Amino acid sequence: MVRAGLTAERVTLAAAELADEAGLDQVTMARVASRLGVKDASLYSHVRGLEDLRGRVALLAADEKTLRIAEATVGRAGKDALVAFADAWRDYAHRHPGRYAATQIRITIDPELAARAPGPRRAVELTYGVLRGYGLAEPDLTDAVRLLRSTFHGFVALESAGGFGHERAPQRSWERALDALHATLTHWPSARDGDPS
């Protein structure tokens, strides 16, 4: 009998590929195992269970997405950096819908495993890096980071859930949203300026 040479990483990668091709809900132990030429029970030597596997896919996706964003934004600043950041985010979600969906799941990840993953921490650093050019200081910086992440994630989630009708290309709306975010960051009100219009 030839051994398959499984590792936690290979199992996670197979699950991620399956998620992108067939949807996250189609990721079952049996299907991942069959893709690796193995029985489902064999996976439990490498992965604690289905929930653990999903968590690993989520961590993988976070790392990959962060890497793409880092590559896209390196050497850029200002609106250039903002657009590159946002486009890389959206592009990753489009290219890897299953992996991206895994990141949306309420977190039930092995803390020890999560601590070793560089993705989330690095993602925060990158976001702060983009905002550095806009001259914001805490706590405005935190608020701005949250606004950016909310807008990017919300747009991508609605778009891929079919939440936008077909009357206008999402690309145009995306560009306008980025214009709006750039303007918002440029003129961020550093103090409350009550405008009860």
Added chain:
Amino acid sequence: MVRAGLTAERVTLAAAELADEAGLDQVTMARVASRLGVKDASLYSHVRGLEDLRGRVALLAADEKTLRIAEATVGRAGKDALVAFADAWRDYAHRHPGRYAATQIRITIDPELAARAPGPRRAVELTYGVLRGYGLAEPDLTDAVRLLRSTFHGFVALESAGGFGHERAPQRSWERALDALHATLTHWPSARDGDPS
């Protein structure tokens, strides 16, 4: 044998309550049935299956959320209406996490059933109503609607997934986001004003 008096509506409501209490993934035919004092096979007279049931929960949630927003925004205009709209959205998501999660699922709803549900159409009308005060015209209106929905949904999704650290109260960031959206809508650039900063 006493009959339980089930209807599709009662089954959907039980599923929605279970989703809010235990999480959407805990909504199984068996658990919904037991909550109604019935065997799982009995539900299939009223509901086509689990996917259909989830779709009905999603439709219920959309209708309820729209209703709350309508109540909150009636008689308001401008930023007042924007804030009421957004707060009602976020409040619904907080109060009914399971129902809200159901609305995020990639749509696989019986089209005939969906056509009878007033929620989605009414939601679009309400959003356009809020924007009326800002004097936008198509296609800017569509772009603005998408920006609002993206920001609201993205913020709520990240917030309830634990995506924000604990270093600053989300409420503050939410208020700043609404300030930013109000400013964006007030000064919406009706033509492209390329600012390659």
Added chain:
DNA sequence: AGTTATAACCTAGGGCTCCTAGGCGAGCAA
């Protein structure tokens, strides 16, 4: 009131899921 028809709820069971327990043998170390 008695009869009939509808349909609400049941039991039984198939095929799928995740997961555990225990066994065999492949390939490495001595």
Added chain:
DNA sequence: TTGCTCGCCTAGGAGCCCTAGGTTATAACT
């Protein structure tokens, strides 16, 4: 060559979704 480790196996339990077919409560009609 011998022996050990551990990678992958088979077997099986519990629970999932769903279908088929049987009972029987209830509503409708004479």
